[in-house]
Amino acid sequence: xxxxxxxxxxxxxxxxxxxxxxxxxxxxxxxxxxxxxxxxxxxxxxxxxxxxxxxxxxxxxxxxxxxxxxxxxxxxxxxxxxxxxxxxxxxxxxxxxxxxxxxxxxxxxxxxxxxxxxxxxxxxxxxxxxxxxxxxxxxxxxxxxxxxxxxxxxxxxxxxxxxxxxxxxxxxxxxxxxxxxxxxxxxxxxxxxxxxxxxxxxxxxxxxxxxxxxxxxxxxxxxxxxxxxxxxxxxxx
Numbered sequence: 001x002x003x004x005x006x007x008x009x010x011x012x013x014x015x016x017x018x019x020x021x022x023x024x025x026x027x028x029x030x031x032x033x034x035x036x037x038x039x040x041x042x043x044x045x046x047x048x049x050x051x052x053x054x055x056x057x058x059x060x061x062x063x064x065x066x067x068x069x070x071x072x073x074x075x076x077x078x079x080x081x082x083x084x085x086x087x088x089x090x091x092x093x094x095x096x097x098x099x100x101x102x103x104x105x106x107x108x109x110x111x112x113x114x115x116x117x118x119x120x121x122x123x124x125x126x127x128x129x130x131x132x133x134x135x136x137x138x139x140x141x142x143x144x145x146x147x148x149x150x151x152x153x154x155x156x157x158x159x160x161x162x163x164x165x166x167x168x169x170x171x172x173x174x175x176x177x178x179x180x181x182x183x184x185x186x187x188x189x190x191x192x193x194x195x196x197x198x199x200x201x202x203x204x205x206x207x208x209x210x211x212x213x214x215x216x217x218x219x220x221x222x223x224x225x226x227x228x229x230x231x232x233x234x235x236x237x
Contacts, residue, residue, distance in 0.1 A: 004062045005216060008032040008054070008104070009073030010040060013178030014127065017209035018072060025217060030058045032073065045073055045096045051103030059111070067120070068216045069108040071101040071150070072127040078139035090142045097146035101126060102153055105168075109157060113164045121165020125215045126154045127208070128227065130174040134235045147172075151227050158225030167224040169215040174231030175202035199232030 005022055009015040010031030019029050029039065032054060036042035041061065043054040059066055075096045079089035105124055112122035131140070132147040150170065157168040175193065194200065208230055215228070229235065 003027040003067045003217065004065050005029050005068040005070060006032070006055070006058045006062070006066050006104075007070040007072060008045070008101075011035070011037075014173070014176055014205045014208050015072045017205035018070060018212050021206070021209040021213040022216065025213060027068075027217070028062070030061050032058075045100040046075075046092055048095065048099075049103075051100040052107060054100075055104055055107035055111075066108065066111060066122070068123045068125070069104055070125045070127070070212060070216060071104055072212075073100070074127070074129075076140070076143055078137075079142060080139050081141075093142040094146050094149075097143065098149045098153075101150055105153060105157060109161055109166055112166045113161065119164070121167070123216055124154070124157060124166070124168040125212050126150050126168070126170040127212065128154075128170045128172045130172050130229065130231045130235050132172055132227075133237055154227070155225050162221075162224050167219075167221055169219065169223065169225070170227040171208060171211050171215070172227050172229050172231070173203055173208050174229075174234050176205055176208055176230075177202050178205060197232040197234040199234075201232065203230050203232065 005027045007015060007018055007029060010019050011033035019031055022029055031040040032043055033040050034042060034044055041054060041057050043050050075093060077089055079086050108122060108124055113119055128150045129147040131144040132151045136144040154168045154170040211228055211230055
């Protein structure tokens with residue numbers, strides 16, 4: 001029986017690579033983006049309650065069973081401390097990067113442990129960021145805070161529900177060669193940023209995707225609660 005997996009933020013970059021990796025492994029995937037497409041549910045995670053609505057729609061599309069949740073959707077927008085948009089960008093960032101992911105995790109935990117569905121357990125993989133541990137630029141306090149929160153909620157879920165067969169993992173990429181990272185690298189001076197990465201390059205989306213695939217399908221249960229770094233040794237902890 002193929003795994004039923006919900007992946008958020010699948011229109012491009014890391015999300016699209018995750019879908020490809022999981023599909024090759026034989027899983028049945030339902031994706032998410034801001035616009036609907038075949039196999040993709042439209043949802044604006046900036047809206048309150050969007051995570052709950054996305055889960056309900058995905059569960060219906062997957063015949064009432066989801067085995068794995070991958071929270072990949074995110075937004076990376078600058079907000080200088082003196083910007084008049086400071087509060088609005090913080091609210092948007094925390095809603096998309098943390099609250100919506102938390103709402104989806106809550107639904108997953110309730111579903112995985114629901115005796116009405118057999119209480120089979122399940123897996124959660126949250127795509128966080130190196131920023132959760134290292135911090136980020138002066139314009140991205142909110143992003144680092146949200147990603148640190150994502151790591152914290154993942155560890156809390158792992159500790160709280162492992163006995164019920166619910167496993168939770170996170171990954172913390174550094175720069176990944178996506179459109180979002182390319183714009184940031186250009187704005188910060190690409191050579192200077194690369195000089196801080198001992199590997200000499202940023203990660204490819206497929207490297208993150210393969211790590212997520214392994215966590216979602218094959219990682220040993222005793223790894224639950226772990227956060228795996230994918231940053232070319234630019235931050236070692």
